[in-house]
Amino acid sequence: MATELLMPALSPTMEEGTLAKWLVKEGDEVKSGDILAEIETDKATMEFEAVDEGIVGKILIAEGTEGVKVNTPIAVIGEEGEDMSTASAAPAAEEAPAAAAAAVPATAAAPVDFAPSDKSPDWPEGTEMKSMTVREALNEAMAEEMTRDEDVFLMGEEVGEYQGAYKISQGLLDKFGDKRVVDTPITEHGFAGIATGAAFGGLRPIVEFMTFNFAMQAIDQIINSAAKTLYMSGGQMGAPMVFRGPNGAAARVGAQHSQCYAAWYAQIPGLKVVMPYTAADAKGLMKTAIRDNNPVIFLENEILYGKSFDVPVMDDFTIPFGKARVAVEGDDVTIVSFGIGMTYAMEAAEKLAEEGISAEVIDLRTLRPIDYATVLESVQKTNRCITVEEGFPVGSIGNHIGATIMQEAFDYLDAPVINCAGKDVPMPYAANLERHALITTEEVIAAVKQVTYR
Amino acid sequence: MAAKKTSKKSNVSADELLAYYRDMLLIRRFEEKAGQLYGMGLIGGFCHLYIGQEAVVVGLESATKEGDKRITSYRDHGHMLACGMDPNGVMAELTGREGGYSKGKGGSMHMFSKEKHFYGGHGIVGAQVPLGAGLAFSDKYKGNDNVTFAYFGDGAANQGQIYETFNMAALWDLPVIFVIENNQYAMGTSQARSTSTPDLYTRGEAFGIKGEIVDGMDVLAVKEASEKAVAHCRAGKGPYVLEVKTYRYRGHSMSDPAKYRTRDEVQKMRDERDPIEQVRDMLLTGKHATEDDLKAIDKEIKGVVNESAEFAKESPEPDLSELWTDIYTDA
Ligand SMILES: Cc1ncc(C[n+]2csc(CCOP(=O)(O)OP(=O)(O)O)c2C)c(N)n1
Ligand SMILES: [Mg+2]
Numbered sequence: 001m002a003t004e005l006l007m008p009a010l011s012p013t014m015e016e017g018t019l020a021k022w023l024v025k026e027g028d029e030v031k032s033g034d035i036l037a038e039i040e041t042d043k044a045t046m047e048f049e050a051v052d053e054g055i056v057g058k059i060l061i062a063e064g065t066e067g068v069k070v071n072t073p074i075a076v077i078g079e080e081g082e083d084m085s086t087a088s089a090a091p092a093a094e095e096a097p098a099a100a101a102a103a104v105p106a107t108a109a110a111p112v113d114f115a116p117s118d119k120s121p122d123w124p125e126g127t128e129m130k131s132m133t134v135r136e137a138l139n140e141a142m143a144e145e146m147t148r149d150e151d152v153f154l155m156g157e158e159v160g161e162y163q164g165a166y167k168i169s170q171g172l173l174d175k176f177g178d179k180r181v182v183d184t185p186i187t188e189h190g191f192a193g194i195a196t197g198a199a200f201g202g203l204r205p206i207v208e209f210m211t212f213n214f215a216m217q218a219i220d221q222i223i224n225s226a227a228k229t230l231y232m233s234g235g236q237m238g239a240p241m242v243f244r245g246p247n248g249a250a251a252r253v254g255a256q257h258s259q260c261y262a263a264w265y266a267q268i269p270g271l272k273v274v275m276p277y278t279a280a281d282a283k284g285l286m287k288t289a290i291r292d293n294n295p296v297i298f299l300e301n302e303i304l305y306g307k308s309f310d311v312p313v314m315d316d317f318t319i320p321f322g323k324a325r326v327a328v329e330g331d332d333v334t335i336v337s338f339g340i341g342m343t344y345a346m347e348a349a350e351k352l353a354e355e356g357i358s359a360e361v362i363d364l365r366t367l368r369p370i371d372y373a374t375v376l377e378s379v380q381k382t383n384r385c386i387t388v389e390e391g392f393p394v395g396s397i398g399n400h401i402g403a404t405i406m407q408e409a410f411d412y413l414d415a416p417v418i419n420c421a422g423k424d425v426p427m428p429y430a431a432n433l434e435r436h437a438l439i440t441t442e443e444v445i446a447a448v449k450q451v452t453y454r
Numbered sequence: 455m456a457a458k459k460t461s462k463k464s465n466v467s468a469d470e471l472l473a474y475y476r477d478m479l480l481i482r483r484f485e486e487k488a489g490q491l492y493g494m495g496l497i498g499g500f501c502h503l504y505i506g507q508e509a510v511v512v513g514l515e516s517a518t519k520e521g522d523k524r525i526t527s528y529r530d531h532g533h534m535l536a537c538g539m540d541p542n543g544v545m546a547e548l549t550g551r552e553g554g555y556s557k558g559k560g561g562s563m564h565m566f567s568k569e570k571h572f573y574g575g576h577g578i579v580g581a582q583v584p585l586g587a588g589l590a591f592s593d594k595y596k597g598n599d600n601v602t603f604a605y606f607g608d609g610a611a612n613q614g615q616i617y618e619t620f621n622m623a624a625l626w627d628l629p630v631i632f633v634i635e636n637n638q639y640a641m642g643t644s645q646a647r648s649t650s651t652p653d654l655y656t657r658g659e660a661f662g663i664k665g666e667i668v669d670g671m672d673v674l675a676v677k678e679a680s681e682k683a684v685a686h687c688r689a690g691k692g693p694y695v696l697e698v699k700t701y702r703y704r705g706h707s708m709s710d711p712a713k714y715r716t717r718d719e720v721q722k723m724r725d726e727r728d729p730i731e732q733v734r735d736m737l738l739t740g741k742h743a744t745e746d747d748l749k750a751i752d753k754e755i756k757g758v759v760n761e762s763a764e765f766a767k768e769s770p771e772p773d774l775s776e777l778w779t780d781i782y783t784d785a
Contacts, residue, residue, distance in 0.1 A: 008493030011709035012500065032486070033703065033724055035717070044711040051486045070495055153595070179595065185625070190584050190618025197588020200573050201523070203595055221615075224578050225585055233566035233574070234556035235780035269781050293783045 002057060002078035009070045010039060010046045017041045018066045019074060028056045030077070037063075037074070054078055114408070117373035118323050122284065123312040130313050135305040137279035138168050138244075141286035142206060144316075146176055149204060152290055155182040155195055156208030156245075165210045166246060166305055192218030192243070196226045199239035199295075206290060209245035212261050212299065219264075226295040227270030242289045244298035247275070248340060248390050249427055249438060251303065258427035258434075260391030262339065265297040266367040266400075272321055273368040275299040275339035279309035281365055284319030292321070301340045322369035326378070330360035333448050334378040336401055337388035338364040341439070344420075345388045348444035357452060367397055375401060376409050383414040384451040388444055393421035415451035420444050466674060468742035474516070474673045475733045476751055478508035481532040482730060483759045484541055485704075488531065488548055491763060492708050497548045500577075501562045504532035506703035509729035510635055511536035513676025514603060514696075517684040521598065525573040525586040526605035528563035529635075529702075533605065537570045541758055545766035553769030557776055579640075580606060580613030583632065587623045587693075590630035601629045601687040609640020611654050617661075620693070624661040627692035631683045632658065634697045635670070641706045642714040655697035663693050670700030671727040701727070 007017065018040040024030055031053040039048050057076035061068055068074065132140075146152045153176075158165045160173040160183040173181040184191040188209065195205040209215040215222065222243060230238030249258035266273045272294055276282040282300070289296040311317075327342065328349050337345040342363050349359040360378050364370060379385050385405055387398030398419030405417055423437045485503045492501050504511075507529075515524075515536045526533045534544050539555065547554025547565050555565040565575040573589060576582040586604025593600040610616065611634055623630050634654045638645050645652065655665035664686070668679040676698060683694040701723045705712045737743040 006494060009495045009708075010493070012498055014709075033721070041709070043709065046709075046711050051490060070493075182626075185618075185621060187618040187622065189615045190622055193581060193584025193615060194588040194591055194619065194622060197525075197573075197585035197590075198592045198595070199588070200585065201589040201592025203592045220578055220581060221584065225576070225581055229566070229574070230783060231780045232556055232560040232564035233568075233780075234554075234559050235783065236556070236566050236568045237573070238783055272782070 002076050004073040005036070005075040005077055007061070007068045007070050007072045007074050008039070008048060010041045010048075011043055014041045014070060016067050016069045019061050019063055019068050020045060022059060022063045024056050026056055026059055030054060030056060050077070052077070055080055114373055114376065117371065117377055118320075122280065122319055122325070123314060123317065128313040129310040131308050132279050132283075132311045133306055133308050134276075134279045134282045134300070135166070135168055137283035137309075137311055138286055138300065139170055139172070141283045142169070142290070143172060143175060145287055145290040146172070146180060149290075151202065152204045152206065153180040153182060154206045154208060155184055155191060157184055157186055157210050159183060159208050164208070166302060168300075168305070169208065188214050188217035189221060192221040193225065195241060196221055196239050196295075199226070199241040200229065200237055204290065205241045207241065207243045209243065211250075211257060211302075212245050212247040213257050213259055215243065215245070215261070222265075222271075222295070222297070223268055227268050230294070231270060238293065239295045240293040242286075242296045242298050244286075244289075245300060246302040246305070247299035248301050249422075249434070252429060252431065252434060254429045255426035260299075260389070260422065261297075262299055262367055262389065262391050263396050265299075266397060268368075270295070271368060272296045272366065273299070274321065274366050276365055277304065277339055277342040277363050279307070280311045280317075281319060281325065281363070283311055284317050285321070285365060287316075287318045288321060291318070299339060304340055319365070321366045322371050323365070324371035324374040325363040325365055326360065326374065327363050328359065328361040330358035330382070332358045332382055333360070333384040333386065333452055334375065334382045335359050335361045335386055335388060335444070335448070336364065336375055336398075337361065338367060338397070339389070341388040341390055344439050344441045344444050347441045348448065351441070351445060352448055357448060357454065359448060364397075370401075372404055372408070376405065379405055379409050380412045383412055385413075386418045386420060386444070386447045386451060388420045388439060390422045390438055393419060393424050396421045415453070418447040418451055420447050468737075468740070471733055471737055471740075471742055472751070474509075474512055475730065475737060475748070476755065477512045477515075477536060478673065478730045478733065479751065479755050480541070480758065481508045481512070481535050483755050484535060484545070484762065485531060487759045487763050488545070489704070489708070491545075491549065491766070496767065497562065498550065499561060500528065501548065501708045502529040502706065503702070503704045503708075504529055506723070506729075507635060507637060507670065507700045508532060509673035509676055510633070510670045510698045510700050513670075513673045514633060514680040516677045517680035518601075518603075521571065521600040523571040523573060523586075523589045523593070523600065523602040524605070525576070525582045525589065525602065527579065527582055527607060527610065528575070528577050529607070530563070530565065530575045534565060534567070534570075534572055537567075537572050539565075539567050539570050539572060541762035542765040545762040546769045549766040549769070550771065551766060551769035552772045553765060557780075558772040559776065559780065580610040580615050582606065583610070583613075583616045584619045586632075587619045587628050587630050590623070590628040590693075591626070594626070594628055599629070599688045599690075601631060601684055603631050603633055605633045605635055607640060608634065608636040608638060608645050608654060609643065609648060611657060612648060617657075620658055620661040620663055623693040624658075624663050627690060629687040629690070630693045631680075631687055632663075632693060632695045634695065635700055636697055637700045637702045639702070639706070639714065641710070644714065653697070655695055658693070658695040663695050665695035665697065667697045667699065670698035671729045671732065673729055673733060
């Protein structure tokens with residue numbers, strides 16, 4: 001049967017092209033792989049090959065013709081002895097279905113659920129409390145979850161025999177053995193990929209980065225492999241795993257070892273991002289992270305590791321993602337922070353109280369999902385908001401919170417939202433410079449006074 | 455091509471040969487059809503055809519058993535067909551339709567099948583290699599004897615993460631076969647212009663990983679090498695490297711003007727080394743099949759491929775609500 005040869009699309013963007021040259025003439029016999037013509041696209045001259053054998057019947061578009069639309073019949077190919085003077089026997093070119101008319105949602109973000117915030121307490125009233133460091137809380141959380149689920153294992157540099165570069169995994173090797181506490185070579189990209197593959201294979205890895213600065217070596221695997229596979233596979237497989245380690249500035253370790261990645265990871269659909277401040281949150285959120293069926297970025301902080309907080313003594317204590325904690329209630333201004341930023345927020349709130357300014361301090365705890373409801377309800381009450389974080393100011397979490405408040409609660413605002421963030425400079429080494437590169441409590445206080453017009 | 459081991463072509467049954475012929479032909483015809491649909495604008499974006507390389511996956515798959523895993527790059531259609539994935543679902547993914555393996559959300563480079571243990575379909579050159587070692591890690595952890603095939607190209611062989619993976623795979627005795635599909639080009643860069651030493655199968659030596667070079671145009675040679683590598687991995691002896699010398703007839707992707715090699719080079723390979731023609735000759739000269747038998751197979755395959763194209767055109771585009779699904783899965 002005679003078939004029409006159609007002007008091919010030869011690149012992702014080609015809509016039309018020039019039929020530069022025919023390399024066959026009517027009556028020629030061709031077989032699969034023979035070049036039939038040269039076609040100029042927007043990018044290059046391409047050779048157009050036959051995919052079947054047959055005889056060139058009629059050439060419908062002469063060489064040198066410009067602006068030939070994709071899918072226009074350019075020749076007829078048929079079998080020996082066939083009448084190919086017309087192409088009527090050939091099926092009409094099929095139309096690619098028009099892209100569905102853009103019924104695109106009005107906002108780029110998934111529809112936000114502004115149901116009332118969850119005000120339930122994190123643990124029942126009267127629960128026995130125990131003072132514990134953030135380090136101990138994280139260690140306990142991992143040990144409990146490894147006991148609970150055989151498929152959970154820990155992998156990273158110095159996590160086993162050395163007992164952890166920051167001693168978060170202390171004792172775990174003794175408890176669980178080297179099958180489940182795996183010391184890796186210094187090879188972040190490689191072991192992040194291996195752990196992600198192990199998660200595809202049905203395990204639940206916890207990957208410790210000695211610090212998140214080194215996870216930049218592995219960020220391709222975290223984002224392109226761990227975060228996106230569930231979507232790319234149409235829901236067939238994903239990566240139930242935790243990437244954890246200290247994040248942000250420690251003290252005097254210079255530019256390459258002092259960076260906060262909260263905003264980087266919080267940008268990625270498919271990841272969940274946690275950045276706790278207290279030991280109770282570190283424990284409850286770590287247990288939730290390990291049980292979550294999605295890849296979770298768990299951002300710890302070296303300076304907070306040794307800080308003690310009360311942690312509830314419970315058999316199975318977890319904190320859900322997407323539920324912020326109102327650390328201090330107040331009426332005059334909302335201070336939104338997370339992680340080590342809370343240190344400045346809490347100190348500022350205390351000093352402001354002495355001056356008669358009542359600040360409400362919200363600890364976001366998780367940055368993806370974010371508890372917008374708690375923030376918006378607070379802003380509707382205080383009519384003022386500032387954000388506090390140690391990361392760089394451009395494209396920060398505070399920027400996003402500010403934009404969301406502007407969009408959702410503009411009429412409630414009595415002042416613009418101010419973002420307090422780390423300075424827009426690489427981290428300096430000198431003690432005085434470093435202090436100024438980070439946020440200071442004075443800056444937080446000044447921002448509050450600015451929005452409260454005091 | 456460099457000197458390499460070819461099979462002795464002994465004791466292979468007619469049925470086996472016919473099965474290889476059929477499997478390779480399915481890939482070839484499927485890819486040709488994909489090329490046509492691309493030309494018609496039904497397939498968009500990047501589309502990397504496997505034509506010429508069919509013997510690699512068909513030979514390697516011949517030594518697998520249920521539960522074995524495979525993972526590869528963006529040039530993945532052949533791998534999917536060879537492990538038994540449904541041509542309809544693969545083609546419909548190429549056209550971005552609801553009936554595709556990823557519901558149209560993955561495309562040519564990103565398809566998966568939990569059922570067939572096919573773990574993608576990855577677009578970042580080299581990234582699938584540690585992922586493959588991770589799959590092998592999970593099998594070892596669970597204590598079964600399954601193996602994983604981690605496929606990558608000659609170009610990918612220069613990515614650092616592959617050597618990070620070699621080291622850990624050897625250190626931990628992971629049951630992973632690293633298959634280097636050396637089709638001699640990485641886009642427009644010939645191996646000679648990218649690689650300081652030509653023998654990629656020796657790249658594991660520094661880590662104590664055994665390597666072997668195989669004629670990837672000869673399905674029987676590939677099968678033999680696969681059996682050996684699989685036996686090594688199943689026995690718990692750790693990873694294995696197979697460099698499979700092959701050739702892609704088509705451009706790197708659909709929009710490749712292919713100015714980096716001569717027409718003659720391609721034609722010579724097609725005329726003299728074609729993997730499908732080689733098996734066809736064996737079938738005919740060995741009197742395992744007649745011309746008519748083979749014609750019947752050709753016709754059957756054409757039917758399967760045409761049906762997949764019809765399915766891929768008829769299947770509707772995904773519902774717009776799919777935009778927001780599969781980003782997270784419930785805990
Ligand atoms: C990290 C990365 N760099 C560059 C590219 C662009 N790219 C896609 S395929 C390719 C060539 C790879 O060649 P090879 O590994 O030999 O595989 P083949 O295409 O021959 O199968 C390049 C450079 C990419 N996808 N990922
Ligand atoms: Mg290549």
